[in-house]
Amino acid sequence: MVKSKLSKVASVIYKVSHCIDRSSMRTLYCSLFLPHLMYCCEIWGNTYMTNIQCIILIHKRVIRLIHGANRWDHTNNLFYEYRIQKFNDIVELKTIVFMFDDYHNVLPYDLQQLFIKSIPLYSARRTHQFIRENVRINMRAMSIPVLGVKLWNSLNESLVTIMSKYTFKRHYTNILIGKYIM
Helix, strand or coil: CHHHHHHHHHHHHHHHCCCCCHHHHHHHHHHHHHHHHHCCHHHHCCCCHHHHHHHHHHHHHHHHHHHCCCCCCCCHHHHHHCCCCCHHHHHHHHHHHHHHHHHCCCCCHHHHCCCEECCCCCCCCCCCCEECCCCCCHHHHCCHHHHHHHHHHCCCHHHHCCCCHHHHHHHHHHHHHHCCCC
């Protein structure tokens, strides 16, 4: 369903790409394309690459349309120029923000029961971690209770101590955007 919706929006962006300027194209991208891409992507986006490859290709095609780039141009520079995140980075950001909400007890009680916070016996470093469960099946390893805990536990101590969600998202987004620089 997401693929078909994104394809329809991509065709709309293509049809108007000859009539409007780049800033208006970016506005169209943010208002028509991005909401479909971001809606619950932390749930359906953490899956095998073969399942989301078509969505990544559509995303790259739309970014090329916004920039007026050639069909075969590399997209890393295009994503970096407009500070637009790649699909995998959007999924990672949404997953880590979900974990941030759980760490600060913002999620509903039933969702907080999915995660076990480690309680240190004495004051030490890395007291912010969650306990990661062992899994046997790859599909379970891609779920939020496993992958989200892995991402959260790999965070830098300075990021975890941030109390504001807005500041946390901004700092983490800067880290993700910084990966595009070569």
